[in-house]
Amino acid sequence: MAVTKRVTLTFDNGPTPGVTEQVLDALAHHSARATFFVVGSQLRQPGGRELAERAAAEGHRIGHHTATHTLQLGVAEDAEAAVRTEIAAVEPDVDTVAGTSATHGERLFRPYAAGGVLDKRVFSTAAIRYLQEHHYTCVLWNTVPRDWEDPTGWVETALAAVARTEWPVVVLHDLATGAMTRLPEFLDGLAALGAETVTEYPGSCVPIKQGRLQFSLSHLTDGVD
Ligand SMILES: [Zn+2]
16 A cells, blocks of 8 residues: 655745735635744734744644744844844744743744755754753754745746655745746646645654754764764
């Protein structure tokens, strides 16, 4: 018996009024659930919070994807200050929408990695410690079809990557690049592959699970563990 292929869909850097609605409509049409990794500045813009609340109400997961999406935690001159401004300052906003806290639900965090590159700029020791102490689950990725660079061709790239990846965690962006107009085609393509969209993450993409370190992050930080 063939094992159903699981695919986890994630939408980063939003919410974006005018785009996130399209994404939510397409997901609803396909009965697909995803995780939205929201940026604080996007959440705080007019209409941003309402979109994140709609996503949560429709069964999607909401995660924290930094306050400004401009400062890599491993590059900041003052690592502790970066944790305060890029993670802690937005935590109450994300918690409220996601329905999470340090003691309730599963707080999700995804670092800003400047183009999806997983290298030593991604984390600082201070950030890793903060995520552990505040019971975060850290969600990385394994499939980046670079929809922002190739808004017309990313679907074919993504479907090929999905086909060759055991359990893809796909990073897409609900941004005004035009790429999301092809999301329905991508979802049709996933169905044609027999893939099932799930809201869980493979262990290989979760280095921290509810505050507990699952594997070394030494490849993602210059800090000493
Ligand atoms: Zn991002």
